[in-house]
Amino acid sequence: MKRFKNTVMVMTSILGLMLMLSCSGNDEDGKPDAGKESHAYDITMEGGEKFSGEVPKEVFGGTYNPVMFVGYNEDIDGELLTGLLMDTGKFQFGIGLALGGNNQPSIVGNGPGLVFGEWGTEDKYKPAGPVSMTLKNYKEHDVSMYGEEGTAASFTLEFSGKFQLGDEGESVDVTGEVFIAAP
Structure with missing residues (x-):
């Protein structure tokens, strides 16, 4: 199990580097378009700030880019959905959510569970309540990369709540949708 966790961490880092080399875009109105077979995000914050775009689901000539993984976690004695979605030069989104009955997500423990913000900045938005x-449309997919087997997940995550930028920022209302494409 530890070898798998280490492999997932290494694969996520490698995938992040691969994403840095890939291009991204969005449709004319800035909303995600699941029909384009890309990972997509659309997050709106109180005051009008918005993060929106697409990240290709394939890199390097057709290799699937699984950005979200699911696996058993001993600390929570259940399934944990983890991963990173990076739109190079623009946006980063991190997730670490427990999956309960019917695969509904929850934030467990002291971890932020959802973190997002501008690419390359230290402070990110995290839950403030x-x-x-x-x-x-949650679905698990068996994937094999670099000789290791794992489980990737495809889904649409809708969320809303109060989020705070770093430790010092004011809390703001946020609504968002993140689409993770299937292999």
């Missing part, structure tokens, strides 16, 4: 989350 309860966050309402719903996973839609």
Whole structure:
């Protein structure tokens, strides 16, 4: 199990580097378009700030880019959905959510569970109170990369709640949708 966890961490880092070399875009109105077969994000914050775009699901000539993984976690005695979605030069989104009955997500322990913000900045937005989350069209996929087997997940995550920029920022209302494409 430890070897798998280490492999997932290494694969996530490698995938992040691969994403840095890939291009990204979004449709004309800035909303995610699941039909384009890309990972996509659309997050709106109180005051009008917005993060929106797409990240290719394939890199380096057709290799699937699984950005979210699911696996058993001993600390929570259940399934944990983890991963990173990076739109190079623009945006970063991190997730670490427990999956309960019917694969509905929750934030467990002291971890932020959802973290997002501008690419390359130290301070990111994290929950500043309860966050309402719903996973839609959740599906697990067996993947094999670099000789290791794992489970990637595809889904649409809808969330809303109060988020705070870093430790010092004011809390703001946020609504968001993140689409993770299937292999």
